[in-house]
Amino acid sequence: MLHLHRTGILLLLLSLFASCGKDDGYTAYFSGQVTNPKVPYVLFSRGNKVLDTIPLDKQNRFSIKFDSLTPGMYSFRHEPDYQYIYFDKNDSLTVTFNSDDFDRSVVFSGRGERKNNFMMELYTMNDADRHNAYDLYDLGYKEFMKAIDSVYSKKKAFYEKSKKDIQWSADFDFYAKSRTDFSYYSRKEYYPYIHVRRTGNNIKDSLPTDYYNYRKTINFNDKRLTTFSPFLRYLNSMLSNMAITRNFKNGNLKEDALVNNIEKLNIADSIFKEPSVKNQILNSIAFNYLLEDQNILNNQKFLERYMQLSTDRSKDNEIRKMSIATKKLKEGPRLPAVGLVDVNNKPVDLSKDIDKQTVIFFWTSCARAHLQNVHNHVALLKEKHPDVKFIAINVDKDAEWKRVMASEPFVSDIQLRAVDYRELKDKWVFNKINRTIILNADGTIKNAFTDILDPKFGDEL
Incomplete structure:
Protein backbone atom coordinates (compact mmCIF):
# COMPACT_ATOMS: atom_id res chain seq x y z
CA MET A 1 0.00 0.00 0.00
CA LEU A 2 1.08 3.53 -0.68
CA HIS A 3 2.71 4.95 2.41
CA LEU A 4 1.10 8.33 3.12
CA HIS A 5 3.59 11.01 4.12
CA ARG A 6 1.58 13.87 5.57
CA THR A 7 4.41 16.02 6.84
CA GLY A 8 3.69 19.67 6.25
CA ILE A 9 0.13 19.12 5.01
CA LEU A 10 -1.78 20.75 7.87
CA LEU A 11 -0.29 24.21 7.47
CA LEU A 12 -1.01 24.19 3.75
CA LEU A 13 -4.61 23.08 4.21
CA LEU A 14 -5.49 25.65 6.86
CA SER A 15 -5.10 28.50 4.39
CA LEU A 16 -6.51 26.45 1.54
CA PHE A 17 -9.84 25.46 3.06
CA ALA A 18 -10.37 28.86 4.65
CA SER A 19 -10.67 30.28 1.15
CA CYS A 20 -12.73 27.55 -0.50
CA GLY A 21 -15.61 26.97 1.86
CA LYS A 22 -18.29 28.08 -0.57
CA ASP A 23 -19.31 26.72 -3.95
CA ASP A 24 -17.72 28.82 -6.68
CA GLY A 25 -18.96 26.96 -9.73
CA TYR A 26 -15.86 25.43 -11.32
CA THR A 27 -13.32 27.09 -9.07
CA ALA A 28 -10.41 24.79 -8.19
CA TYR A 29 -7.41 25.10 -5.91
CA PHE A 30 -4.09 23.36 -6.37
CA SER A 31 -1.20 23.71 -3.94
CA GLY A 32 1.68 21.69 -2.59
CA GLN A 33 5.13 21.43 -1.14
CA VAL A 34 8.26 19.98 -2.72
CA THR A 35 11.10 18.35 -0.82
CA ASN A 36 14.51 18.58 -2.52
CA PRO A 37 13.24 20.56 -5.53
CA LYS A 38 15.13 20.18 -8.81
CA VAL A 39 13.66 23.31 -10.43
CA PRO A 40 11.96 26.38 -8.87
CA TYR A 41 8.51 25.70 -10.31
CA VAL A 42 5.76 23.19 -11.02
CA LEU A 43 4.10 22.94 -14.45
CA PHE A 44 0.33 22.36 -14.57
CA SER A 45 -0.90 20.87 -17.84
CA ARG A 46 -3.77 19.25 -19.67
CA GLY A 47 -2.77 16.86 -22.41
CA ASN A 48 0.33 18.27 -24.06
CA LYS A 49 -0.52 21.90 -23.25
CA VAL A 50 1.03 23.70 -20.28
CA LEU A 51 -1.70 25.77 -18.61
CA ASP A 52 0.39 27.42 -15.93
CA THR A 53 3.90 27.61 -14.51
CA ILE A 54 3.56 27.81 -10.71
CA PRO A 55 6.63 29.16 -8.87
CA LEU A 56 7.90 27.74 -5.58
CA ASP A 57 8.25 30.13 -2.65
CA LYS A 58 11.13 30.16 -0.14
CA GLN A 59 9.60 27.21 1.71
CA ASN A 60 9.32 25.29 -1.59
CA ARG A 61 5.54 25.63 -1.54
CA PHE A 62 3.26 26.53 -4.41
CA SER A 63 -0.39 27.47 -4.74
CA ILE A 64 -2.78 28.55 -7.46
CA LYS A 65 -6.52 29.20 -7.82
CA PHE A 66 -8.33 28.42 -11.06
CA ASP A 67 -11.53 30.42 -11.48
CA SER A 68 -12.83 28.15 -14.22
CA LEU A 69 -11.28 24.69 -14.44
CA THR A 70 -13.11 22.10 -16.52
CA PRO A 71 -13.39 18.78 -14.66
CA GLY A 72 -11.03 16.18 -16.06
CA MET A 73 -7.55 14.68 -16.04
CA TYR A 74 -4.58 17.03 -15.71
CA SER A 75 -0.92 16.57 -14.89
CA PHE A 76 1.70 18.34 -12.84
CA ARG A 77 5.38 18.23 -13.68
CA HIS A 78 8.42 18.95 -11.56
CA GLU A 79 11.08 18.33 -14.15
CA PRO A 80 12.00 15.76 -15.16
CA ASP A 81 9.11 13.89 -13.48
CA TYR A 82 5.33 14.15 -13.78
CA GLN A 83 2.14 12.58 -12.48
CA TYR A 84 -1.57 12.84 -13.19
CA ILE A 85 -4.14 14.67 -11.09
CA TYR A 86 -7.91 14.53 -11.60
CA PHE A 87 -10.12 17.52 -10.77
CA ASP A 88 -13.87 17.28 -10.27
CA LYS A 89 -16.03 20.36 -9.76
CA ASN A 90 -14.84 22.38 -6.73
CA ASP A 91 -11.97 20.04 -5.86
CA SER A 92 -9.24 21.58 -3.70
CA LEU A 93 -6.10 19.48 -3.81
CA THR A 94 -2.73 19.66 -2.12
CA VAL A 95 0.15 17.42 -3.15
CA THR A 96 3.44 16.75 -1.42
CA PHE A 97 6.38 14.91 -2.93
CA ASN A 98 10.12 14.42 -2.68
CA SER A 99 11.81 14.92 -6.04
CA ASP A 100 14.54 12.43 -5.08
CA ASP A 101 11.90 9.67 -4.96
CA PHE A 102 9.13 11.30 -6.93
CA ASP A 103 6.63 8.58 -7.80
CA ARG A 104 6.74 6.78 -4.46
CA SER A 105 6.40 9.98 -2.43
CA VAL A 106 3.40 11.65 -4.12
CA VAL A 107 0.52 12.09 -1.66
CA PHE A 108 -2.70 14.05 -2.20
CA SER A 109 -4.80 15.74 0.50
CA GLY A 110 -7.97 17.81 0.39
CA ARG A 111 -11.26 17.58 -1.47
CA GLY A 112 -10.72 14.96 -4.17
CA GLU A 113 -7.82 13.22 -2.41
CA ARG A 114 -9.24 9.68 -2.30
CA LYS A 115 -9.58 9.12 -6.04
CA ASN A 116 -6.17 10.65 -6.74
CA ASN A 117 -4.44 8.58 -4.05
CA PHE A 118 -6.15 5.52 -5.53
CA MET A 119 -4.59 6.32 -8.91
CA MET A 120 -1.16 6.73 -7.30
CA GLU A 121 -1.49 3.43 -5.46
CA LEU A 122 -2.52 1.69 -8.67
CA TYR A 123 0.41 3.35 -10.44
CA THR A 124 2.92 2.05 -7.89
CA MET A 125 1.39 -1.45 -8.09
CA ASN A 126 1.76 -1.44 -11.89
CA ASP A 127 5.28 -0.04 -11.66
CA ALA A 128 6.36 -2.77 -9.25
CA ASP A 129 4.80 -5.43 -11.48
CA ARG A 130 6.61 -4.02 -14.52
CA HIS A 131 9.97 -4.40 -12.80
CA ASN A 132 9.19 -7.90 -11.57
CA ALA A 133 7.50 -9.31 -14.67
CA TYR A 134 10.38 -9.85 -17.09
CA ASP A 135 11.10 -13.48 -16.09
CA LEU A 136 7.44 -14.31 -16.67
CA TYR A 137 8.01 -14.06 -20.42
CA ASP A 138 10.19 -17.21 -20.25
CA LEU A 139 7.21 -19.28 -19.13
CA GLY A 140 5.07 -21.47 -21.32
CA TYR A 141 1.69 -20.09 -22.35
CA LYS A 142 -0.42 -21.70 -19.60
CA GLU A 143 2.00 -20.77 -16.81
CA PHE A 144 2.32 -17.23 -18.15
CA MET A 145 -1.44 -16.69 -18.30
CA LYS A 146 -1.94 -18.14 -14.83
CA ALA A 147 0.63 -15.71 -13.40
CA ILE A 148 -0.67 -12.53 -15.05
CA ASP A 149 -4.34 -13.47 -14.53
CA SER A 150 -3.69 -13.78 -10.80
CA VAL A 151 -2.16 -10.30 -10.61
CA TYR A 152 -4.90 -8.81 -12.80
CA SER A 153 -7.61 -10.36 -10.64
CA LYS A 154 -6.21 -8.67 -7.52
CA LYS A 155 -6.01 -5.29 -9.26
CA LYS A 156 -9.55 -5.58 -10.56
CA ALA A 157 -10.77 -6.36 -7.05
CA PHE A 158 -8.90 -3.31 -5.73
CA TYR A 159 -10.40 -1.19 -8.51
CA GLU A 160 -13.97 -2.43 -7.93
CA LYS A 161 -13.78 -1.93 -4.15
CA SER A 162 -12.34 1.58 -4.53
CA LYS A 163 -14.97 2.49 -7.11
CA LYS A 164 -17.74 1.40 -4.73
CA ASP A 165 -16.21 3.13 -1.69
CA ILE A 166 -15.27 6.43 -3.32
CA GLN A 167 -18.22 6.76 -5.72
CA TRP A 168 -16.22 8.57 -8.38
CA SER A 169 -17.55 10.05 -11.61
CA ALA A 170 -17.99 8.20 -14.90
CA ASP A 171 -15.20 10.22 -16.53
CA PHE A 172 -12.75 9.43 -13.73
CA ASP A 173 -13.77 5.78 -14.01
CA PHE A 174 -12.65 5.83 -17.64
CA TYR A 175 -9.09 6.60 -16.51
CA ALA A 176 -9.17 4.31 -13.46
CA LYS A 177 -10.35 1.32 -15.50
CA SER A 178 -7.90 2.15 -18.30
CA ARG A 179 -4.97 2.14 -15.87
CA THR A 180 -6.20 -1.18 -14.44
CA ASP A 181 -6.71 -2.87 -17.81
CA PHE A 182 -3.86 -1.57 -19.96
CA SER A 183 -1.19 -2.92 -17.62
CA TYR A 184 -2.63 -6.41 -18.16
CA TYR A 185 -3.08 -5.92 -21.90
CA SER A 186 0.52 -4.74 -22.24
CA ARG A 187 1.85 -7.98 -20.76
CA LYS A 188 -0.16 -9.98 -23.28
CA GLU A 189 1.33 -7.91 -26.11
CA TYR A 190 4.89 -8.26 -24.79
CA TYR A 191 4.68 -12.02 -24.37
CA PRO A 192 4.94 -13.32 -27.98
CA TYR A 193 8.02 -11.36 -29.03
CA ILE A 194 9.89 -11.26 -25.72
CA HIS A 195 9.31 -14.99 -25.27
CA VAL A 196 10.89 -15.83 -28.62
CA ARG A 197 13.85 -13.54 -27.97
CA ARG A 198 14.56 -15.09 -24.60
CA THR A 199 13.79 -18.73 -25.39
CA GLY A 200 14.07 -19.07 -29.17
CA ASN A 201 10.56 -20.55 -29.21
CA ASN A 202 8.20 -18.75 -31.61
CA ILE A 203 4.76 -19.26 -30.06
CA LYS A 204 2.97 -16.69 -32.24
CA ASP A 205 1.04 -19.23 -34.33
CA SER A 206 0.13 -21.46 -31.37
CA LEU A 207 -1.68 -18.79 -29.34
CA PRO A 208 -5.45 -19.28 -28.88
CA THR A 209 -7.59 -17.61 -31.53
CA ASP A 210 -9.19 -15.38 -28.88
CA TYR A 211 -5.86 -14.30 -27.36
CA TYR A 212 -6.18 -10.72 -28.65
CA ASN A 213 -9.95 -10.33 -28.21
CA TYR A 214 -9.42 -7.48 -25.74
CA ARG A 215 -8.23 -5.30 -28.63
CA LYS A 216 -11.83 -5.21 -29.86
CA THR A 217 -12.90 -3.46 -26.64
CA ILE A 218 -10.48 -0.54 -27.07
CA ASN A 219 -11.66 2.65 -28.73
CA PHE A 220 -8.37 3.63 -30.34
CA ASN A 221 -9.82 6.91 -31.57
CA ASP A 222 -10.88 8.19 -28.12
CA LYS A 223 -9.04 11.50 -27.73
CA ARG A 224 -8.80 11.06 -23.96
CA LEU A 225 -6.32 8.23 -24.46
CA THR A 226 -3.81 9.96 -26.71
CA THR A 227 -1.93 11.69 -23.88
CA PHE A 228 -2.58 9.10 -21.14
CA SER A 229 0.65 7.19 -20.46
CA PRO A 230 -0.92 3.78 -19.58
CA PHE A 231 -2.50 3.74 -23.04
CA LEU A 232 0.64 4.98 -24.77
CA ARG A 233 2.69 2.30 -23.01
CA TYR A 234 0.16 -0.31 -24.12
CA LEU A 235 0.09 1.07 -27.64
CA ASN A 236 3.88 0.85 -27.90
CA SER A 237 3.78 -2.78 -26.76
CA MET A 238 1.01 -3.61 -29.26
CA LEU A 239 2.73 -1.91 -32.19
CA SER A 240 6.04 -3.54 -31.27
CA ASN A 241 4.37 -6.94 -31.09
CA MET A 242 2.61 -6.50 -34.43
CA ALA A 243 5.67 -5.08 -36.20
CA ILE A 244 8.23 -7.52 -34.82
CA THR A 245 6.14 -10.66 -35.27
CA ARG A 246 5.33 -9.61 -38.83
CA ASN A 247 9.00 -9.16 -39.66
CA PHE A 248 10.33 -11.96 -37.46
CA LYS A 249 13.47 -13.61 -38.83
CA ASN A 250 15.60 -16.00 -36.77
CA GLY A 251 14.52 -14.36 -33.52
CA ASN A 252 17.03 -11.53 -33.67
CA LEU A 253 15.24 -8.56 -35.24
CA LYS A 254 15.61 -5.58 -32.88
CA GLU A 255 12.49 -3.82 -31.69
CA ASP A 256 14.00 -0.43 -32.46
CA ALA A 257 15.26 -1.41 -35.94
CA LEU A 258 14.37 0.99 -38.73
CA VAL A 259 12.14 -1.53 -40.52
CA ILE A 271 -5.75 1.66 -36.95
CA PHE A 272 -6.37 5.33 -36.23
CA LYS A 273 -9.00 7.09 -38.31
CA GLU A 274 -9.55 10.39 -36.47
CA PRO A 275 -6.87 12.74 -37.96
CA SER A 276 -5.88 14.55 -34.77
CA VAL A 277 -5.59 11.27 -32.85
CA LYS A 278 -3.60 9.65 -35.66
CA ASN A 279 -1.19 12.58 -35.80
CA GLN A 280 -0.57 12.45 -32.05
CA ILE A 281 0.14 8.71 -32.20
CA LEU A 282 2.47 9.11 -35.17
CA ASN A 283 4.28 11.81 -33.20
CA SER A 284 4.59 9.48 -30.21
CA ILE A 285 6.07 6.71 -32.35
CA ALA A 286 8.47 9.16 -33.94
CA PHE A 287 9.67 10.60 -30.63
CA ASN A 288 10.29 7.12 -29.20
CA TYR A 289 12.22 6.04 -32.27
CA LEU A 290 14.30 9.19 -32.60
CA LEU A 291 15.26 8.94 -28.92
CA GLU A 292 16.82 5.55 -29.58
CA ASP A 293 18.29 5.55 -33.08
CA GLN A 294 21.27 7.86 -33.40
CA ASN A 295 21.93 6.96 -37.06
CA ILE A 296 21.28 9.98 -39.28
CA LEU A 297 20.61 7.91 -42.42
CA ASN A 298 18.03 5.82 -40.56
CA ASN A 299 16.48 8.98 -39.16
CA GLN A 300 16.07 10.46 -42.62
CA LYS A 301 14.42 7.30 -43.99
CA PHE A 302 12.09 7.10 -41.00
CA LEU A 303 11.14 10.78 -41.23
CA GLU A 304 10.37 10.46 -44.94
CA ARG A 305 7.71 7.86 -44.12
CA TYR A 306 6.43 9.91 -41.20
CA MET A 307 5.97 12.92 -43.51
CA GLN A 308 3.95 10.81 -45.94
CA LEU A 309 1.50 9.70 -43.24
CA SER A 310 1.13 12.71 -40.94
CA THR A 311 -1.38 15.38 -41.95
CA ASP A 312 -0.10 17.84 -39.33
CA ARG A 313 1.38 20.64 -41.41
CA SER A 314 1.57 23.19 -38.59
CA LYS A 315 4.80 25.10 -38.06
CA ASP A 316 4.78 23.92 -34.44
CA ASN A 317 5.00 20.23 -35.35
CA GLU A 318 8.06 19.08 -33.39
CA ILE A 319 8.79 16.10 -35.63
CA ARG A 320 8.81 18.23 -38.77
CA LYS A 321 11.13 20.71 -37.08
CA MET A 322 13.40 17.82 -36.10
CA SER A 323 13.40 16.61 -39.69
CA ILE A 324 14.51 20.01 -41.00
CA ALA A 325 17.16 20.34 -38.29
CA THR A 326 18.47 16.80 -38.86
CA LYS A 327 19.22 17.57 -42.51
CA LYS A 328 21.53 20.38 -41.35
CA LEU A 329 23.50 17.94 -39.18
CA LYS A 330 24.71 15.61 -41.90
CA GLU A 331 28.42 14.95 -42.40
CA GLY A 332 30.31 17.92 -43.87
CA PRO A 333 28.72 21.23 -42.74
CA ARG A 334 29.51 23.08 -39.51
CA LEU A 335 27.32 22.81 -36.45
CA PRO A 336 24.58 25.47 -36.25
CA ALA A 337 25.51 28.11 -33.68
CA VAL A 338 23.91 27.81 -30.23
CA GLY A 339 24.38 29.85 -27.07
CA LEU A 340 27.22 28.46 -24.93
CA VAL A 341 29.09 29.95 -21.97
CA ASP A 342 32.18 28.98 -19.98
CA VAL A 343 32.48 28.82 -16.17
CA ASN A 344 32.88 32.61 -16.07
CA ASN A 345 29.66 33.12 -18.06
CA LYS A 346 31.69 34.30 -21.03
CA PRO A 347 30.05 33.46 -24.40
CA VAL A 348 31.91 30.83 -26.39
CA ASP A 349 31.91 30.46 -30.17
CA LEU A 350 32.61 26.79 -30.85
CA SER A 351 33.60 27.45 -34.45
CA LYS A 352 36.66 29.35 -33.22
CA ASP A 353 37.79 26.75 -30.67
CA ILE A 354 38.13 23.66 -32.87
CA ASP A 355 41.72 22.96 -33.89
CA LYS A 356 41.77 19.16 -33.67
CA GLN A 357 39.30 16.30 -33.86
CA THR A 358 36.74 17.06 -31.15
CA VAL A 359 34.19 15.05 -29.19
CA ILE A 360 31.21 16.93 -27.74
CA PHE A 361 29.23 15.16 -25.03
CA PHE A 362 26.50 16.21 -22.60
CA TRP A 363 25.60 15.83 -18.94
CA THR A 364 23.09 16.96 -16.32
CA SER A 365 22.99 16.85 -12.54
CA CYS A 366 19.58 15.16 -12.83
CA ALA A 367 21.34 11.98 -14.07
CA ARG A 368 24.16 11.46 -11.57
CA ALA A 369 24.93 7.89 -12.62
CA HIS A 370 25.38 9.05 -16.22
CA LEU A 371 27.50 11.99 -15.01
CA GLN A 372 29.98 9.66 -13.29
CA ASN A 373 29.89 7.07 -16.05
CA VAL A 374 30.51 9.44 -18.93
CA HIS A 375 33.40 11.26 -17.25
CA ASN A 376 35.05 7.97 -16.29
CA HIS A 377 34.69 6.89 -19.91
CA VAL A 378 36.17 10.15 -21.17
CA ALA A 379 39.21 9.63 -18.92
CA LEU A 380 39.84 6.27 -20.61
CA LEU A 381 39.31 7.70 -24.09
CA LYS A 382 41.75 10.54 -23.43
CA GLU A 383 44.45 8.00 -22.58
CA LYS A 384 43.86 6.10 -25.81
CA HIS A 385 43.31 9.20 -27.98
CA PRO A 386 45.49 12.02 -26.61
CA ASP A 387 45.16 13.94 -29.89
CA VAL A 388 41.37 14.30 -29.48
CA LYS A 389 39.76 17.26 -27.69
CA PHE A 390 36.80 16.58 -25.38
CA ILE A 391 34.17 19.24 -24.71
CA ALA A 392 31.53 18.69 -22.03
CA ILE A 393 28.27 20.64 -22.33
CA ASN A 394 25.97 20.89 -19.32
CA VAL A 395 22.23 21.37 -19.85
CA ASP A 396 21.30 22.57 -16.32
CA LYS A 397 20.58 26.05 -15.01
CA ASP A 398 23.63 28.17 -14.18
CA ALA A 399 23.49 27.82 -10.38
CA GLU A 400 23.12 24.04 -10.46
CA TRP A 401 25.93 23.69 -13.01
CA LYS A 402 28.38 25.69 -10.91
CA ARG A 403 27.40 23.83 -7.74
CA VAL A 404 28.21 20.48 -9.34
CA MET A 405 31.33 21.86 -11.01
CA ALA A 406 32.65 22.89 -7.60
CA SER A 407 32.14 19.45 -6.09
CA GLU A 408 33.03 17.02 -8.88
CA PRO A 409 36.37 16.33 -10.61
CA PHE A 410 36.12 16.67 -14.40
CA VAL A 411 38.54 15.43 -17.03
CA SER A 412 37.26 17.07 -20.22
CA ASP A 413 39.40 19.73 -21.89
CA ILE A 414 36.59 22.31 -21.91
CA GLN A 415 33.49 22.67 -19.72
CA LEU A 416 30.59 24.66 -21.19
CA ARG A 417 26.91 25.20 -20.44
CA ALA A 418 24.06 25.50 -22.93
CA VAL A 419 22.33 28.84 -22.32
CA ASP A 420 19.00 27.82 -23.86
CA TYR A 421 17.92 24.17 -23.75
CA ARG A 422 15.17 24.83 -26.31
CA GLU A 423 17.72 26.18 -28.79
CA LEU A 424 19.89 23.11 -28.26
CA LYS A 425 16.88 20.88 -28.84
CA ASP A 426 15.76 22.75 -31.96
CA LYS A 427 19.12 23.28 -33.67
CA TRP A 428 21.11 20.21 -32.60
CA VAL A 429 18.10 17.87 -32.24
CA PHE A 430 19.21 17.19 -28.67
CA ASN A 431 16.80 14.70 -27.13
CA LYS A 432 19.00 12.17 -25.33
CA ILE A 433 21.69 12.74 -22.70
CA ASN A 434 23.96 10.06 -24.26
CA ARG A 435 24.00 12.05 -27.50
CA THR A 436 27.54 12.69 -28.74
CA ILE A 437 28.89 14.75 -31.64
CA ILE A 438 32.25 14.28 -33.37
CA LEU A 439 33.80 17.19 -35.28
CA ASN A 440 36.72 17.10 -37.68
CA ALA A 441 39.81 19.20 -37.02
CA ASP A 442 38.45 21.92 -39.33
CA GLY A 443 35.23 22.17 -37.30
CA THR A 444 33.00 20.36 -39.79
CA ILE A 445 30.66 17.58 -38.71
CA LYS A 446 32.04 14.05 -38.78
CA ASN A 447 29.13 12.38 -36.96
CA ALA A 448 26.40 14.36 -35.23
CA PHE A 449 24.48 11.33 -33.96
CA THR A 450 26.59 8.90 -31.98
CA ASP A 451 26.92 7.67 -28.40
CA ILE A 452 30.09 8.08 -26.36
CA LEU A 453 29.09 5.13 -24.15
CA ASP A 454 28.74 2.74 -27.09
CA PRO A 455 31.46 0.04 -26.78
CA LYS A 456 32.47 0.69 -30.40
CA PHE A 457 32.64 4.48 -30.04
CA GLY A 458 36.45 4.51 -29.98
CA ASP A 459 36.50 3.05 -33.50
CA GLU A 460 35.08 6.35 -34.80
CA LEU A 461 38.04 8.40 -33.56
Missing part, protein backbone atom coordinates in the same frame (compact mmCIF):
# COMPACT_ATOMS: atom_id res chain seq x y z
CA ASN A 260 10.11 -2.21 -37.37
CA ASN A 261 9.50 1.43 -36.58
CA ILE A 262 8.42 2.23 -40.12
CA GLU A 263 6.08 -0.75 -39.78
CA LYS A 264 4.72 0.81 -36.56
CA LEU A 265 3.90 3.96 -38.52
CA ASN A 266 2.10 1.89 -41.15
CA ILE A 267 0.10 -0.06 -38.56
CA ALA A 268 -0.89 3.13 -36.74
CA ASP A 269 -2.02 4.62 -40.04
CA SER A 270 -4.38 1.68 -40.52
